[in-house]
Amino acid sequence: MLHLLLHLLFFISITPPPSLASTTPQALLSPITKDSLTSLYTLSLNTSTSLISLLLDLSSPFSWLPCPPNPHPLLCNSSFCSTANSFPPPHCPHFPKPHNHPCICTVSPANPLTGECPFAPFFHPIILTNISLFTITNVHKPTTHSLTFPNFLSVCSPKDITGVAGLARSPTSLSSQFSSSLSIKNQFALCLPSSSIASGIAFFGAEPFHLLPPRSPELTTMLSYTPLLQHPMNPKDYYVDLHAIAVNGVTVQFLKRVLEFDPLGHGGVKLSTTKPYTTMRSHIYRQFIRAFAKATKSIRRARKVAPFELCFNVTALGVSRVGFGVPKIDLMLAGGKNWTVFGANSVKKVGRETACLAFIDGGPKAEQAVVIGGFQMEDNFLLFDLDKKRLGFSSSLLFSAISCGNFNFTSV
Ligand SMILES: *[C@@H]1O[C@H](CO)[C@@H](O)[C@H](O)[C@H]1NC(C)=O
Numbered sequence: 001m002l003h004l005l006l007h008l009l010f011f012i013s014i015t016p017p018p019s020l021a022s023t024t025p026q027a028l029l030s031p032i033t034k035d036s037l038t039s040l041y042t043l044s045l046n047t048s049t050s051l052i053s054l055l056l057d058l059s060s061p062f063s064w065l066p067c068p069p070n071p072h073p074l075l076c077n078s079s080f081c082s083t084a085n086s087f088p089p090p091h092c093p094h095f096p097k098p099h100n101h102p103c104i105c106t107v108s109p110a111n112p113l114t115g116e117c118p119f120a121p122f123f124h125p126i127i128l129t130n131i132s133l134f135t136i137t138n139v140h141k142p143t144t145h146s147l148t149f150p151n152f153l154s155v156c157s158p159k160d161i162t163g164v165a166g167l168a169r170s171p172t173s174l175s176s177q178f179s180s181s182l183s184i185k186n187q188f189a190l191c192l193p194s195s196s197i198a199s200g201i202a203f204f205g206a207e208p209f210h211l212l213p214p215r216s217p218e219l220t221t222m223l224s225y226t227p228l229l230q231h232p233m234n235p236k237d238y239y240v241d242l243h244a245i246a247v248n249g250v251t252v253q254f255l256k257r258v259l260e261f262d263p264l265g266h267g268g269v270k271l272s273t274t275k276p277y278t279t280m281r282s283h284i285y286r287q288f289i290r291a292f293a294k295a296t297k298s299i300r301r302a303r304k305v306a307p308f309e310l311c312f313n314v315t316a317l318g319v320s321r322v323g324f325g326v327p328k329i330d331l332m333l334a335g336g337k338n339w340t341v342f343g344a345n346s347v348k349k350v351g352r353e354t355a356c357l358a359f360i361d362g363g364p365k366a367e368q369a370v371v372i373g374g375f376q377m378e379d380n381f382l383l384f385d386l387d388k389k390r391l392g393f394s395s396s397l398l399f400s401a402i403s404c405g406n407f408n409f410t411s412v
Pocket residue numbers: 011075077078102
């Protein structure tokens with residue numbers, strides 16, 4: 001492939017054309033779809049040839065797009081190239097780069113879903129493409145229009161990966177590229193949908209953020225904030241400072257030290273959209289399940305359904321605006337604020353009469369103490385503010401009778 005690229009190579013400037021500046025938007029937006037089979041989320045955007053779905057990945061420092069027939073590769077001497085290579089997958093061997101002239105920029109990323117290292121030789125060129133997203137032209141009436149973002153830098157993806165929307169904390173991420181090229185605020189917000197029927201939404205740039213305008217409140221007014229921590233060895237991931245977990249107002253007892261990083265960088269609490277459910281290291285998980293079982297001891301159980309182990313008979317569960325009527329879970333975060341998890345984000349219906357506590361045992365040696373997964377983020381509004389290094393979280397929007405599916409993408 002590199003050989004082919006060399007023949008196609010020509011030199012390109014990577015600054016956006018001046019015409020874009022006059023129409024600079026405040027924010028870009030994109031629909032988020034849930035795949036009901038895999039419980040993964042995809043973000044959609046248009047390339048010059050087609051509408052594509054990209055796996056939403058908070059840990060990927062760059063995006064992957066399908067390799068076009070005539071790719072425009074980036075040269076090694078660009079500053080983006082060295083930045084893109086400053087995020088080697090943490091546990092992967094370092095391969096020597098092939099020498100080409102002129103030198104085409106390549107990266108060796110790990111598989112975003114499995115974390116598996118690429119096999120040598122496995123160098124993906126960085127390419128420039130034009131992509132289109134929506135931008136809001138009138139926040140009070142849901143009027144959006146398509147905006148073409150030129151010279152977007154992404155990894156040329158292999159055939160078995162359609163694409164990845166890289167949202168990690170890195171200058172090469174989707175959000176950072178929009179921010180630096182369009183001079184918009186370096187922040188993005190996710191509102192993950194809870195079903196595959198209606199799309200959720202990702203915003204890039206500055207508020208105001210509205211769903212269901214004009215009745216709904218501006219979404220940032222519903223947020224509490226907690227610092228985003230930087231992992232000493234893997235600074236691109238989003239970690240939060242979780243102090244404790246409470247079920248029904250009672251703190252779950254476990255050794256709190258693992259919520260912080262140990263000298264090897266293990267431990268801590270990170271956010272991941274590629275983990276369908278929140279995963280806890282075994283000793284935390286056991287205590288958590290025990291606490292939840294105790295708080296729900298009067299509710300009729302059902303036979304457990306893997307991968308879950310605490311399941312209820314649906315007919316014995318009440319239903320409220322925020323999902324099944326089960327005790328609330330408080331994730332007690334630094335800053336003194338709680339991310340409160342109600343039934344809609346804690347108990348998942350897995351059969352006609354069965355609903356289970358949707359948290360997973362990550363095993364005794366799980367790298368992080370807790371990984372907050374997609375199910376727990378659905379119908380919550382999450383703002384990743386990269387300038388202020390903080391996470392804004394709303395807890396369940398369902399309380400305010402809003403859901404992430406409330407943005408009308410058809411009114412373009
Ligand atoms: C990169 O190298 C090419 C030729 O190999 C040269 O034309 C170009 O000006 C260089 N760009 C930078 C930013 O140094």
